[in-house]
Amino acid sequence: MATTISFLPVSPERKAMIKRSTEWLLPVLGLLFFIIVWHFSALQVKTSLGTLPGPVQTAEQFVLLIEDHADEGKKSRLFMNDKKHEMLKSWKRTQRLTSVFVNTQVKPPFLIKLEPV
Numbered sequence: 001m002a003t004t005i006s007f008l009p010v011s012p013e014r015k016a017m018i019k020r021s022t023e024w025l026l027p028v029l030g031l032l033f034f035i036i037v038w039h040f041s042a043l044q045v046k047t048s049l050g051t052l053p054g055p056v057q058t059a060e061q062f063v064l065l066i067e068d069h070a071d072e073g074k075k076s077r078l079f080m081n082d083k084k085h086e087m088l089k090s091w092k093r094t095q096r097l098t099s100v101f102v103n104t105q106v107k108p109p110f111l112i113k114l115e116p117v
Contacts, residue, residue, distance in 0.1 A: 039054045
């Protein structure tokens with residue numbers, strides 16, 4: 001007596017799930033393959049400056065670059081706030097002198113918005 005094996009029918013939800021998983025799975029596998037090839041080929045490339053940086057060294061330098069960018073932005077905001085304070089002080093000083101001699105009130109020639117640090 002011959003037995004036949006029948007496969008269970010695949011539901012539409014399962015088909016949709018398989019399609020969605022292949023939509024992101026193949027690009028992720030491609031990126032992993034690229035990183036693995038990059039890692040092993042970087043070890044073999046010798047230049048006059050040393051070996052080619054691998055993915056780990058590149059990621060470390062990227063993190064350092066982002067941290068340096070944040071530090072420079074903070075320094076820039078502090079510098080600009082100091083300059084704005086100096087401008088405001090000098091304007092107030094000239095305003096006092098002007099009001100003493102001319103006895104009029106003058107509006108500031110610039111708007112100052114101090115940024116929180």
